[in-house]
Amino acid sequence: MYLRKSLYAAVLLGMSLPVFAQGIVLNNEDIRTDLNWLNQQGVIQISTSTWPMSGDEIQRALSQAKVANNTQQKVIDSIQNALKTDNQTAKLGLFAESDQKNIPQAFGDDTKAQYVGSLEFNAGGTNWDAKLRVNGEKDPLIDNGHDVNVEGSYIAGKLWNQWVIAGQIPTYWGPGHDGSLIRGDASRPVYGFTVQRAEQKAFETPWLSWIGPWQYQAFGGQLDDYTAVPDTKLLGFRLTAQPLEYLELGASRVLQWGGEGRSESLDSLWNAIKGNDNFENGDLDKSNQIAGFDARLNLQQLLNIPVSFYGQYVGEDEAGLLPSKKMYLAGVDYSSSFKNLPYQLYAEWADTTTNGDVKGVSYNHYIYQDGYYQHGFPLGHAIGGDGEMVSVGGDIRFDLMNRLSGRMMYAKVNQSSSQFGADQINLAFPENDKIKALDVTWTHYIKPTLPLKINGWVSDSDVHGNDGGVSVGVEIPLDKSLIGY
Helix, strand or coil: CCHHHHHHHHHHHHHCCCCCCEEEEEECCCHHHHHHHHHHHCCCCCCCCEECCCHHHHHHHHHHCCCCHHHHHHHHHHHHHHHHHHHEEEEEEEEEEEECCCCCCCCCCCCCCCEEEEEEEEEECCCEEEEEEEEEEECCCCCCCCCCCCCCCCCEECCCCCEEEEEEEECCCCCCCCCCCCEECCCCEEEEEEEECCCCCCCCCCCHHHHHHEEEEEEEECCCCCCCCCCCCCEEEEEEEEEEECCCEEEEEEECCCCCCCCCCHHHHHHHHCCCCCCCCCCCCEEEEEEEEEEEECCCCHHCEEEEEEEEEECCEEEECEEEEEEEEEEEEEEEEEEEEEEEEEEEEEEEEEEEEECCCCCCCCCCCCCCCEECCCCCCCCCCCCCEEEEEEEEEEEEEEEEEEEEEEEECCHHHHCCCHCCCCCCCCCCEEEEEEEEEEEEEECEEEEEEEEEEEEEEECEEEEEEEEEEEEEECCCCHHHH
């Protein structure tokens, strides 16, 4: 066994892969967990609350890592291997599950059907990056009316430390493990354009250097199959900064604007951006807006304890220039090692009711009556509006080839369905229900560039009773030199 592990490590560190300088890193739970683990060990400093991330920033952080032991180096190697695996020239993906998984979706879960086959091609250079991913689906969880799509595809160019991305890629804004109140990835990705910094370096001028490392992300796109107001636009902006090495602050804002029969003039857009549109008159009300703030406090730099506390709140409407009808999220996570095996534990609570009350307001709007959803699945937190969820989870890395992760959750979903008809827009959870679930994933690299994921879950629903299932996913490199390794 020891010889086999040593051989795998040697192959991993010494092999020559046909990969490119990865520009864009799409939502990936393993990479996020490992980066957060290194943050909490004081090895690196990087923000992981805005996705997709820039590969330039990840590599910059790793190049400046303060490695103190082999366990920390193991996690760095894990990230580098995941980046190489994710960005191979061509690969075939296969996924199947025994039954549809009807629990709140996890971060980075890009399989939206019971059976999925995908073919992916990657290319890029120092200042450009492109991915073409063609997916064939059967028995979709999120029905978009098509058996084939290109979700996960994009083309990106870099100029003056700015990435400009066009495509259909997932977005995630916030520090939460299991959800974001304002932009999550439980729905299918939205077509559009994204702009963000390549590296999060602080300003060099002393007038602004106190802001610390910072990042922004701006997005503009169009919702698909939004029947209430066809061709509704989705616009968003997020800004994060780390003025202290142990504190990250974030601010986010999203608008549903325009669409068929609605003004899309620059004057209308400017009024929406200014917030001058919070009216009950439909002609004056230019948009549906959600905005809020989040923060993460890392105690490693303060007290030499590998613990972080984080929180997020967003509001549906503005009052006194701040969000008013609020939703909340809070959590804590801990990163350490056991017999040189790195692990992370977390506990999280999210509440998408309105200031703690079920009012049918969260993720809803009287003009954009399909709500803050696409194809009936939330653009914010995976549970949708008027819900509450408590989850605990963790991840342990046995070696470069094996990882085990899991979470337990208790969720109250769609509590407003009987009162306000929210079941008409929240197709993820169309009924007032209480769900208890256990969700476990084992990741094993059959070869250093051939990951196999086996997921199993069991759940208990007040409405639908007990359920459970198993899924298997594998990514097969198509480069001949890799297949023959």
